[in-house]
Amino acid sequence: MTIDVVGPFRLAPWFSERPWGRSDLRPWYGSTGKTELVGEAWLTGPASLVETGAMAGKTLAAVVESDRVQLLGDDGGAEFPDDKLSVQVHPDDAQAQAMGQPRGKTECWYVLEAEPGATIALGLKAGATADLVRAAIADGTMEEWMQWVPVQVGDMFFVDAGTVHAIGPGVVLLETQQTCDVTFRMYDYGRPRELHVDQALRVMKMKTAAGKVKPVAMDGFTRLIEQKYFLVDRYDVGKGGEVAIRIEGPGCLVGLDGAAMVESEGLPPVELRRGHAVVVPADVGSVKVRSQSGTSFVRCFAPMR
16 A cells, blocks of 8 residues: 655664674664674665654565655656675666666765774776786785775765775775665685676776765755765754755755754654664655754755756
8 A cells, every 4th residue: 555645764774794894883783683794784775674654664665666756756766775895896877787787886985983094995096907907806916006095084985986996994984875786896805705807897997086075065064975866965953953954856864973853744753863864755845853962964865857
């Protein structure tokens, strides 16, 4: 049965096990329910379960199937934009479509935690060629050909499709991406996992637009990044404060600190918690976020085209 009105709703993170992950994700999550190391928490993954409202217990994929237009808008497509390491690379739209996929994978990373000296890898050093990269993968020197960039909490990085990339230890990121999980693993530090070297070499680009993005102060919030596929804004609300947010496309609010209530006219409020996403359907129009204790959160959304 289709629900007549789809208001904001909170999702439970879906935890993905990875050999490079962590056993403890505090302070973001008290327990993951996993016995293996967890490398990713999918905040708006297809398998994420609705925690609030009449749709509680449904997966996000099921909500999209039953209420696509209300959730995504008339031009929102058929999938909800995902909010998510080895050395890897993703295809762009044209390359992905040539493989029979609907789209490529361009993404961005917002740094939530970074230990002293933490780095990420974005792109290849000058002089790299496909032959040199293939040889470096074979002889275990791939890291020497990568551009390693120091990171601090609050940094935003653009990672466009075709960029060879990796995340170093001691970093926690909030990733906003195109809805695509086509990943070609190039190098895995000797771990016994499948590599996709030939595919990766075909889609990687020697030069890309990847790099650190300068934040822009807006009226009441900070724009962290604005790209064709997504926009990410940060809001910081003081004790007893509130902020009104106009909804411009399918997306979600992700709690970074504190707690707040997300309110929309005529619908029950939804609590926004740290490390959780509250999905705001495209047809809601606007929401208010109120906080008694103060809160920080980001809005991640796909602009309507």
